[in-house]
Amino acid sequence: MIFRLADFHFPDSAARLYPDTPQRPWILEVGFGDGRFWPHYAATFPEAPNYLGVEISGVSLLKAERRLREAGLSNAVLTKLPATPLIREVVPAGSLDAIVVNFPDPWPKAGHAEHRLLRAPFFRLAASRLKPGGAVLLTTDHDEYFEFACREAEASGVMRAELTDPPPAALETKYARKWRELGLGVQHARFVPTHHPHVPHGTVARFPDSEDAPAVPHAILTLPAAFDPGAFHKHTARGGQTREDPVGWTVVLLELYRSLKQDGWVMLAHVVEGELTQEVLIGISARGDGSHLVRLASFGGPIITPGVKAAVGVVTDWLESQGAAVRHRGY
Structure with a gap:
């Protein structure tokens, strides 16, 4: 199901967005591309978790919606929005089991670091919206951005990084397949909150x-x-x-x-x-x-x-x- 920003409540709830499966885990994916990750990852659970996907490409949005529909994943909400406003305004505090970020744009040019998603303010916002035991899952092929994200997580004061192997589903994305074909590897981290700060919703x-x-x-x-x-x-x-x-x-x-x-x-x-x-x-x-x-x-x-x-x-x-x-x- 595709939502416009106006279709959400501020904040919203799993009970309203997923009325048939409100008690299942709730996972948000930032930048889902053509939607290849979620069918593979959802299959690793006894029941498919509730899914909220955010993407800024309209073409990718339509491709992913079709892919998830064909996979029978009906408890999925997709939207074309920047991630930070969606997480801040729509997601209630302490409600997400995971935030997944696969192969984010590293903004590699000098002076572009301020455009990167995984900076300290984002980690503080994420920590406020995750349940105890939840985590931000990052998989990337960009070594410098990976090191940058780990530093920013520590600088946030609310996250610690656990370096682990990526979930197999992360290796099924379009970018992961490209890197595998070139014989290159990826890096993965779980950023686990050490503290759940209070980050209020805006006046929206x-x-x-x-x-x-x-x-x-x-x-x-x-x-x-x-x-x-x-x-x-x-x-x-x-x-x-x-x-x-x-x-x-x-x-x-x-x-x-x-x-x-x-x-x-x-x-x-x-x-x-x-x-x-x-x-x-x-x-x-x-x-x-x-x-x-x-x-x-x-x-x-x-x-x-x-x-x-x-x-x-x-x-x-x-x-x-x-x-x-x-x-x-x-x-």
Whole structure:
């Protein structure tokens, strides 16, 4: 089953995602590629564990979904998302039996190490989401990245590395077969938590069932009689940096369109928060009393994050700069 980000709850639960098998072990695989690992690995258990797979390639997502369906693995959820936001926002604390990372991108060029997955912050997040006795399983052909990951695990203060042989299923992936054909080997480690830190979920929510719910970010304002939508130009705003989140959010207002359904306009906004990127629509709709409602639209199933709330604020601020009088801010 393929899930969009909007299909998840924040956090979610095995009981909701796997209603027929909620008590089975729960394993997450980061970067599942074409899905060759999981059928082999699931077969090593008396009953196939619940599986959550995350991948950023849409083509790989479709290939893996077909492979798992043909293998009869119905208690599997696949999604096209960056791993860190999914683990942080969707996975409850202390719920996973294992996080599997097979042949991750080593980002080998100088200066690219910050893009690597297996850094100390990830290990702390993983330790918070693993059950006692759980582990992060890494298999890689890249010696330098393997040594890097082991150092980062130790630097996290919550993980220790156990160097072992990889599970046979890890040697059935596309990259493992390529390396075997070349006569090259791989390295494997189990990163076992020594401590389970508290890493909270973010302030993330699903779009509510009713667009009129108070949780939908909105503002009410009065536009000037001389309001000119043609005065809009691409606009970028940044903010939200804190000690816990030094990156914050970036909002880019891209286009302003005339609404086809009602009197008003629609703003297209690009919202970036770390690894999570969303494109959202923000409506500017006329009301009966002559004011306008600025509100996040439901189109595309947006996830209400701090950056998405900020996007409504950025649109409101731009309208205010054009002479609008803001009466209420609800974001």
